Amino acid sequence: MTPKRAAALVIGNELLSGKIAELNVLVLARTLRSIGIALERVLMIPDERALIAREVRELSAAHDVVFTSGGVGPTHDDVTIDAISDAFGVSAEVMPELETQLRAYYRETITEGHLLMARAPAGSRLLANAEHPWPTIVKENVWILPGVPQIFAMKMPIITAELGGAPRFVSLAVFTTLDEGLLKPLLDRVVAAHPAVEVGSYPKWHEPRYKTKLTFDGIDAVAVQRARDSFAASLPQGTQIDIDEE
């Protein structure tokens, strides 16, 4: 079955303390959206093994697929592998495929610390392709991704290749000089008339050309188009702006 409903677990004290800006959720959200998977929940928590284990267990049970970000390096605050092992009641084991790659990379400079990165929850799948030879670890429905944004982004094509194939979302927009207060009755009408279309309304504060951007999203391209057109037709003359964005 193609997964439909996803959650993300973002792990790291440095994010909760504001030392580092979280950059991975946006990249993941866009990747999932492009293959028709809805990201329903994102949770950000500290590097605490028992807490991570509990949240992974709950998210894994409630969603088709879960993506974790962070905590997979070799230092004391990297507890994600152990925590996800705990969540599934297995131990963390050295994966020969990972150890071989680490030894090939570090050669005689390899340490016990480096080898910690060869560990994965027992029974994990390792996903790799020619472009990204360092495997991605997947335990049951949980993808264990690194926190470093450059490496996290490199994993997205593997997600698309493995989980893609579901119907794509269609997204259309209308830009208007009216504010949300004035738009409300028009929006209420289009929302009620087109239940299969998700309608979004986004006020812009520092945008001279328009005051509000309306978005129309859904799997059914015809329904999305109809909702957008019917809303656009309901706008008073002269209040719709032709604009290129996205």
Next chain:
Amino acid sequence: MTPKRAAALVIGNELLSGKIAELNVLVLARTLRSIGIALERVLMIPDERALIAREVRELSAAHDVVFTSGGVGPTHDDVTIDAISDAFGVSAEVMPELETQLRAYYRETITEGHLLMARAPAGSRLLANAEHPWPTIVKENVWILPGVPQIFAMKMPIITAELGGAPRFVSLAVFTTLDEGLLKPLLDRVVAAHPAVEVGSYPKWHEPRYKTKLTFDGIDAVAVQRARDSFAASLPQGTQIDIDEE
């Protein structure tokens, strides 16, 4: 009592679909950190009234203070005020102070839609100051903040003024040319010897001057300094880099 433990609830379909980048958590995290409040949990969920109500109830019970972001405009997808009212078993009511300000701002162009923004959970406190005359709504221990980043950021001084006064965190750093695999035994030692200090380790991938940044954080400035100095002294000669960052 000064609050110590905080959670944030970030609300918005547009964030989970990747249409818009989340920008408020970093701003909130830094504000809270500067006044000694630990942000322990961030949850991002869609604009669904029953779900928001349930999460607010849980977060409010488990943390000293909760900050919500988003869903406070006048359109159909803005359900945060109603949801937080539900969470506390009260109704949403028009606050005369908010209505007066809205009428003064919009004058004869005011609509029912605009006036929806005068609603707040019954029994809310309204916080304002000379610089930020539009009040911030606080229900019990839940601060109801707007999602638009420019306005969200304007609320931070009100948080600092209202909740500040707790002891400040002290944060020190060491930069080294060693990677995490080599650092691991040194880090394990400093972590074990200085339990009151939070030690973080951050590999840099595109930084020619150093490979890893180590951070030392805590309320006790002397303990933080001791941990940092003891770690720095344990580094092999020539592997510590003097650098300005943060």
